[in-house]
């Protein structure tokens with residue numbers, strides 16, 4: 301399993317609950333050395349021997365292996381060339397593998413607060429108005445996209461065909 305834009309590794313413990321501790325490997329990728337330093341501290345403190353951390357750019361990802369699952373957690377909307385990141389993620393999925401995205405939505409149910417949220421996020425390098433769902437549906441054979449809390453966030457689950 302690969303988490304792209306893993307940051308400090310906040311999601312690792314939730315992911316590890318679903319991995320076989322003996323056989324399941326988790327790779328956390330981020331381009332920030334500072335984030336990875338903090339993630340490494342967490343990994344060492346928890347004694348997670350099946351977690352590997354890799355510094356790299358999601359948009360130019362070239363790992364020498366494929367994964368059963370790839371996860372973007374609040375990272376896709378921060379990546380300017382997000383289409384390249386999705387293409388590289390898809391290339392790193394084994395046939396039959398699953399891509400999961402959790403990220404901010406467009407706040408469609410938030411009325412006049414919606415542009416304020418989107419503007420605030422944009423100041424923080426998060427772009428919510430790109431056509432993420434369309435591109436995910438185009439890239440993956442089956443892709444279910446769901447919006448939560450009036451578009452506060454969305455989940456997308458895509459499957460790579462055999």
Ligand SMILES: C[S@@+](CC[C@H](N)C(=O)[O-])C[C@H]1O[C@@H](n2cnc3c(N)ncnc32)[C@H](O)[C@@H]1O
Pocket residue numbers: 304305306307308309310311329330331332335356357358359372373374375378379
């Ligand atoms: C908002 S944080 C999310 C961290 C983590 N996934 C979480 O949910 O706690 C987004 C992360 O994406 C990373 N990131 C942004 N662009 C990236 C890129 N092109 N390649 C790899 N990581 C990237 C940032 O360094 C940051 O750590």
